[in-house]
Amino acid sequence: MKTARRAKPHEISDAILAPIREELLACIQCGTCTGSCRNANLMDFTPRRLWRLVLTGNTEEVFHSRTFALCSACYYCTLRCPRGLPLTEAMHALKRAAAHENIAEYRPSARFYGSFLDSVRRHGRVNEMEFMRRYFILMKNPAIPLKFTPLGLRLLRKGKISIFPDKSKPEHPLDRMFRRVEELEKAK
Ligand code: SF4
Numbered sequence: 001m002k003t004a005r006r007a008k009p010h011e012i013s014d015a016i017l018a019p020i021r022e023e024l025l026a027c028i029q030c031g032t033c034t035g036s037c038r039n040a041n042l043m044d045f046t047p048r049r050l051w052r053l054v055l056t057g058n059t060e061e062v063f064h065s066r067t068f069a070l071c072s073a074c075y076y077c078t079l080r081c082p083r084g085l086p087l088t089e090a091m092h093a094l095k096r097a098a099a100h101e102n103i104a105e106y107r108p109s110a111r112f113y114g115s116f117l118d119s120v121r122r123h124g125r126v127n128e129m130e131f132m133r134r135y136f137i138l139m140k141n142p143a144i145p146l147k148f149t150p151l152g153l154r155l156l157r158k159g160k161i162s163i164f165p166d167k168s169k170p171e172h173p174l175d176r177m178f179r180r181v182e183e184l185e186k187a188k
């Protein structure tokens with residue numbers, strides 16, 4: 001398992017940002033992506049600003065930003081970009097890079113997604129209790145479960161989640177698909 005460390009973004013700038021920058025060279029800074037993004041008001045940099053920072057090689061600000069973590073992959077900016085740029089894929093590339101480099105700001109998101117996918121892989125669907133239990137263990141912060149307690153109780157009362165363990169087989173057929181994706185990723 002990779003040791004947690006606070007990667008200094010400038011150490012990784014060219015290796016990581018170069019291919020993303022290459023895809024965005026035709027950006028004309030029109031701001032359509034920002035105007036299209038429903039999450040832009042929650043982001044510290046708007047999508048247009050983030051692409052500007054990527055283009056100018058400002059890696060430190062890019063990877064300290066919460067912008068790509070808050071992208072919900074709705075593809076609206078991609079559909080509307082007048083230059084036809086692969087913006088959602090670029091957001092994905094930043095997420096992958098931040099997870100790979102164990103960037104501190106992105107660590108909670110990476111653990112959240114990892115726990116979610118792990119549960120889907122094992123059961124063919126998300127098992128909410130198992131998913132959150134794994135996430136809480138990975139986060140090693142007792143304050144986080146407390147924050148989720150009111151939501152958990154509401155869901156339990158409405159019968160949306162169960163406290164009983166999932167009885168599905170430990171290896172779901174979906175696991176084969178995950179393994180295949182891993183093989184394809186390694187072969188790249
Ligand atoms: S919509 Fe496309 S061209 Fe316009 S700022 Fe965003 S990325 Fe650049």
Ligand code: SF4
Pocket residue numbers: 033036037038039040047070071072073074075076077078087088091
């Ligand atoms: S794909 Fe991401 S950045 Fe683009 S509009 Fe949707 S949430 Fe915003």
